[in-house]
Amino acid sequence: MVVSTAAPATEVQVGARPQRRTLRDRLRRDWTLLLLCLPGVLYFVVFFYVPLLGNVIAFKDYAPFLGIDGSPWVGLENFVMLLEEPEFWTAVGNTLQITALQLLLYFPAPIALALLLNSLVGNRVKRLVQTVVYLPHFLSWVVVVAMFQQVIGGAGTITTFLAAHDVTIGNLMADPELFKLMATAQVIWKDTGWGTIIFLAAITAIDVSQYEAAAIDGADWKRRLWHVTLPGIRPVIIMLLILRLGDILSVGFEQMVLQRDAVGAEASEVIDTYIYYHGVINGDWGMSTAAGLMKGLIGAALIYAANKLAHRFGEQGIYR
Amino acid sequence: MSMSMSRRGFLGLALAGATAAGLAACGGEGGGAAGAGKGGADLSRKLRLPTYTPAKIPTPDLPIDAGQDPSYLKYPEQLVRSVPAPPGDGSRITALTQTWDVAPPGADKSAYLQELGKRLNAQWDMNIVVGEGYPDKFNAIIASDDLPDLVWFPPNQGLQRVPELLEAKFHDLTPHLAGDAIKKYPNLANLGDVAWKSAVTNGKIFGVAVSYSRFGQVYLVNQDFWRPVGGIGFTGADDFFQKSVQLLDAKRNRYVLEPAYVNHVHMFSQWYGAPNTWRLTGGKLVHQYETPEYQAALEFAVKCFKAGLFWPDATLATTKEKVANGQLGAYVESFPGFYNDARTQKYELGAIVPFAATPDAKPVYNAGLGSVGFTAISKKADPKRVEMLLNVLNFMAAPFGTEENQLVNYGVEGVHFTRKDGELTFTDRGAAEVPATQQPISFVIGSPSAIYLPGKPEGTRLIHDFETKVAPMLQERVTTGHFSDTFTTKGGELSTMGSDMVVDVVTGRKPLSAWQGFVKKWMDRGGAAMKAEYEASIARG
Numbered sequence: 129m130v131v132s133t134a135a136p137a138t139e140v141q142v143g144a145r146p147q148r149r150t151l152r153d154r155l156r157r158d159w160t161l162l163l164l165c166l167p168g169v170l171y172f173v174v175f176f177y178v179p180l181l182g183n184v185i186a187f188k189d190y191a192p193f194l195g196i197d198g199s200p201w202v203g204l205e206n207f208v209m210l211l212e213e214p215e216f217w218t219a220v221g222n223t224l225q226i227t228a229l230q231l232l233l234y235f236p237a238p239i240a241l242a243l244l245l246n247s248l249v250g251n252r253v254k255r256l257v258q259t260v261v262y263l264p265h266f267l268s269w270v271v272v273v274a275m276f277q278q279v280i281g282g283a284g285t286i287t288t289f290l291a292a293h294d295v296t297i298g299n300l301m302a303d304p305e306l307f308k309l310m311a312t313a314q315v316i317w318k319d320t321g322w323g324t325i326i327f328l329a330a331i332t333a334i335d336v337s338q339y340e341a342a343a344i345d346g347a348d349w350k351r352r353l354w355h356v357t358l359p360g361i362r363p364v365i366i367m368l369l370i371l372r373l374g375d376i377l378s379v380g381f382e383q384m385v386l387q388r389d390a391v392g393a394e395a396s397e398v399i400d401t402y403i404y405y406h407g408v409i410n411g412d413w414g415m416s417t418a419a420g421l422m423k424g425l426i427g428a429a430l431i432y433a434a435n436k437l438a439h440r441f442g443e444q445g446i447y448r
Numbered sequence: 449m450s451m452s453m454s455r456r457g458f459l460g461l462a463l464a465g466a467t468a469a470g471l472a473a474c475g476g477e478g479g480g481a482a483g484a485g486k487g488g489a490d491l492s493r494k495l496r497l498p499t500y501t502p503a504k505i506p507t508p509d510l511p512i513d514a515g516q517d518p519s520y521l522k523y524p525e526q527l528v529r530s531v532p533a534p535p536g537d538g539s540r541i542t543a544l545t546q547t548w549d550v551a552p553p554g555a556d557k558s559a560y561l562q563e564l565g566k567r568l569n570a571q572w573d574m575n576i577v578v579g580e581g582y583p584d585k586f587n588a589i590i591a592s593d594d595l596p597d598l599v600w601f602p603p604n605q606g607l608q609r610v611p612e613l614l615e616a617k618f619h620d621l622t623p624h625l626a627g628d629a630i631k632k633y634p635n636l637a638n639l640g641d642v643a644w645k646s647a648v649t650n651g652k653i654f655g656v657a658v659s660y661s662r663f664g665q666v667y668l669v670n671q672d673f674w675r676p677v678g679g680i681g682f683t684g685a686d687d688f689f690q691k692s693v694q695l696l697d698a699k700r701n702r703y704v705l706e707p708a709y710v711n712h713v714h715m716f717s718q719w720y721g722a723p724n725t726w727r728l729t730g731g732k733l734v735h736q737y738e739t740p741e742y743q744a745a746l747e748f749a750v751k752c753f754k755a756g757l758f759w760p761d762a763t764l765a766t767t768k769e770k771v772a773n774g775q776l777g778a779y780v781e782s783f784p785g786f787y788n789d790a791r792t793q794k795y796e797l798g799a800i801v802p803f804a805a806t807p808d809a810k811p812v813y814n815a816g817l818g819s820v821g822f823t824a825i826s827k828k829a830d831p832k833r834v835e836m837l838l839n840v841l842n843f844m845a846a847p848f849g850t851e852e853n854q855l856v857n858y859g860v861e862g863v864h865f866t867r868k869d870g871e872l873t874f875t876d877r878g879a880a881e882v883p884a885t886q887q888p889i890s891f892v893i894g895s896p897s898a899i900y901l902p903g904k905p906e907g908t909r910l911i912h913d914f915e916t917k918v919a920p921m922l923q924e925r926v927t928t929g930h931f932s933d934t935f936t937t938k939g940g941e942l943s944t945m946g947s948d949m950v951v952d953v954v955t956g957r958k959p960l961s962a963w964q965g966f967v968k969k970w971m972d973r974g975g976a977a978m979k980a981e982y983e984a985s986i987a988r989g
Contacts (some may be wrong), residue, residue: 292699
């Protein structure tokens with residue numbers, strides 16, 4: 129019964145058989161919805177899917193004036209070139225270390241701050257604090273790095289103050305050993321406040337009656353936090369964690385470039401700066417694209433795997 | 449649902465790939481049938497450079513016998529008119545260029561551009577990249593095949609496959625410019641060999657050289673800082689070191705050297721007599737990294753770092769302020785930067801003349817490129833238009849002291865500047881229109897450098913004096929006018945590799961003993977190929 133155009137509506141509601149309609153039927157029924165979708169679809173086609181085709185230059189020896197068609201194919205040469213460089217693996221290592229530090233130290237920070245902010249009683253105080261902690265997000269990395277340098281750099285306020293009292297702490301901003309921690313600290317300072325927005329929204333969405341019920345049952349603030357607030361925002365935490373895994377291989381570009389001379393390339397080279405200094409700067413778009421493609425694939429795979437894992441643990445994840 | 453997954457997965461890719469591929473995807477066909485295949489250096493052959501014929505200029509106030517730039521203590525009273533009739537044909541002339549200033553006002557609002565248009569008998573229309581990103585715009589325009597008449601080729605921004613590109617899309621200007629042919633364009637004949645050499649590719653002149661100072665980096669100081677140790681005359685590297693240590697006062701945040709390590713090593717290397725990037729002996733090249741002189745300079749920089757002479761942070765945005773208030777002793781500037789500081793800085797500026805680091809060292813002073821690349825003419829222009837464009841460039845390249853130069857650099861008297869006691873001063877309108885419009889023009893076409901600092905004759909004297917002292921030790925770049933494919937494809941990476949290593953060694957993150965290993969790696973990565981290509985090119989002449 130493939131072409132049963134006259135299938136009565138009742139039959140569908142009974143659901144004895146899966147509904148089969150022709151494409152034309154469905155178009156006639158849904159055309160308004162499809163029309164509404166069109167601008168969005170066009171947006172993605174024009175600005176995401178079409179440029180995506182440009183990724184083909186990862187397999188070419190691309191020269192801009194020859195164009196994509198005119199540039200010769202080189203197979204996997206761009207990828208091989210990338211994977212054979214020991215410096216590339218240094219960059220991968222640095223990236224993963226910084227990512228790990230960020231996941232461990234930065235990721236929980238906005239959650240903790242959101243909980244703290246939520247516990248503030250005065251609305252005016254709360255709003256003031258919120259505004260203040262959002263601000264650093266809007267500073268560019270140049271400013272953030274300069275501020276850190278002004279405070280704890282070799283000629284920084286604290287360093288010179290201590291030196292005047294015969295305490296030497298050295299230049300904390302120029303220590304390759306400390307760099308990864310320092311970079312994470314900068315991220316925490318800059319983005320913790322901004323990161324609270326989503327968590328605060330999630331906390332507000334928790335039903336107040338649950339707190340009341342818990343309080344009536346004699347739960348103190350610790351128990352309410354543990355049994356009401358945290359479970360309430362757990363889906364959001366997990367969603368953000370999964371999304372974070374998607375760009376696990378991007379840990380910032382300007383921040384690293386700005387501190388490259390201070391700590392050296394060996395400590396500060398991450399995948400993005402590697403691509404810049406070894407690909408883009410040479411006009412080697414093929415290799416740069418190959419690296420971008422690999423990053424994208426790994427990110428996509430991680431998101432997919434993490435989402436599956438979340439489902440296994442009974443979580444919503446980011447999509448089903 | 450798997451539908452939704454694939455969309456998201458796809459998106460992840462799109463985001464990652466978009467940055468690198470987006471630009472590429474926008475371009476259509478390049479259509480570069482000609483010139484495919486690498487190997488640009490192959491074609492070098494004997495070429496007659498444009499015959500240098502000095503243009504008529506007002507007599508400079510200071511001597512030019514040692515090759516100094518013409519220097520004027522006051523603005524010349526009698527200007528020369530170098531181009532008798534408007535060179536244009538009334539059409540619109542387009543140019544691709546860059547600025548580090550703000551974007552200039554458009555032609556409808558700019559009295560400067562209107563007057564320029566009138567004097568040129570053409571509409572001067574620039575497509576300007578503001579700030580970084582010239583190569584991106586350049587590549588996009590090349591890929592779109594919508595070329596303007598004039599395209600600027602900067603020498604140091606890593607443009608790719610320049611020789612093939614020139615052959616495919618731009619006019620070979622050799623017949624118009626080589627030898628005596630240039631005499632039709634007297635102001636272009638005045639640019640000089642040093643500039644023209646950089647406009648040669650594959651043995652052909654593919655563009656008009658964009659003239660720029662031929663002097664290189666300068667070691668600048670605030671004289672007051674050095675007065676306690678008797679000024680900036682030094683008997684050797686040790687003397688410099690001893691005096692610097694005396695002046696150092698870390699507790700009061702007073703240091704001697706700005707933290708631009710690579711530039712300081714360059715300055716030191718001149719005291720030890722290292723080559724200007726490459727040294728040529730008997731047809732063989734040696735890179736500066738391989739020379740004991742450069743290594744000695746590096747060792748000296750390490751000693752300075754250990755003694756704490758450098759500003760303690762690796763980056764410093766306020767160098768000039770620190771120098772001005774006596775917290776910093778010496779910094780490195782480009783020659784135009786020297787010119788600029790001599791005009792604007794309030795402190796008593798001085799320039800350290802290279803001296804012998806050790807009794808047997810032979811100090812040198814490294815010349816700059818003498819140009820900021822060249823401007824090529826698109827093949828879309830027919831031969832008649834090419835001549836017209838060259839005439840327009842000839843007008844714009846007029847030297848200091850001509851009416852044309854005054855128009856390009858200062859605008860219109862009464863509107864953009866006023867003249868008082870023989871000095872020119874910008875009006876408010878002039879200050880808003882002229883520098884912002886003149887800078888992008890200066891990358892399309894320049895005039896030979898001349899020194900004139902309005903109202904600051906002592907600055908002119910300082911620069912002239914420095915030029916007089918370094919002229920005998922001027923060391924040109926032996927590779928100027930020669931082409932290496934490896935330099936084009938790997939130059940950026942090799943240069944980063946070098947500066948990363950220099951910084952690592954100077955700051956003590958790597959020992960000096962690691963240098964030899966680095967040089968070997970640098971050679972393997974392309975240094976050796978570059979050397980061989982340059983040697984072959986030089987052998988052909």
